[in-house]
Amino acid sequence: MSTSGFTLTTSAGQKVTVNEASTTTYQNGTSSTSASAITTGKSVLVLGTTNGTTITATQVTVQPNDGGGSAASSAAGVVPFQRGAPSTAKRVGQIPANYTEGSGTIVSGTTANKATEAALAAYPGGVVDRVVQLSNGEYEVHYIGVNWPHHIFVSQDFKVLGAF
Structure with missing residues (x-):
């Protein structure tokens, strides 16, 4: 400090x-x-x-x-970026059935901050470059800086649903 x-x-x-x-x-x-x-x-x-x-x-x-609270996760869930290392290809949780990359409307302000906070609490160590509201009202948090995940899905009440 x-x-x-x-x-x-x-x-x-x-x-x-x-x-x-x-x-x-x-x-x-x-x-x-x-x-x-x-x-x-x-x-x-x-x-x-x-x-x-x-x-x-x-x-x-x-x-x-x-x-240790429900909003945080352990470092064991983080996959740090390693140059030249292949990405881990996996899906966890719920991914919207009709999701296609590039769909939705970019959101900002308090809504984007709340979705970002939820995503980074569940998957720390990366950088969020945009938050998109999907047609079903949920959010896709676009996450860069680590090998996995790249897309984090957050509910309308800002709970992490899934990732890939």
Whole structure:
């Protein structure tokens, strides 16, 4: 921790510098809090703008129960990117029957943030580049930066349903 931010290690082992902006908001689960809630060993979700291994945070969420809550997952579920390594091809959970890549409408704002938060809590270690609302009202979170998953499906009430 410093006066302007903190450093974290992702579940894939990469060190990342998080810089605080004047507009950065902090949450502890779903409740508002302050930067003092960020302490060593806490699992956090950081939303913001990236530049290499630095994130200028717009929102920092302390994950419930120190990473043991229903919104968090263990690092064992993460498949870190390895250059030249083949992707793991698998599907888990529910994938919408009528899903086709490229379908849906891109969403932003609070809706996209909630879908992103759910996806990254279940599959930490990657980067979300867009959130799409599908015709059935669910969301497809497009996830890059790791070999798997690439698509994470989130319900209308922001629960992760499946991934591939």
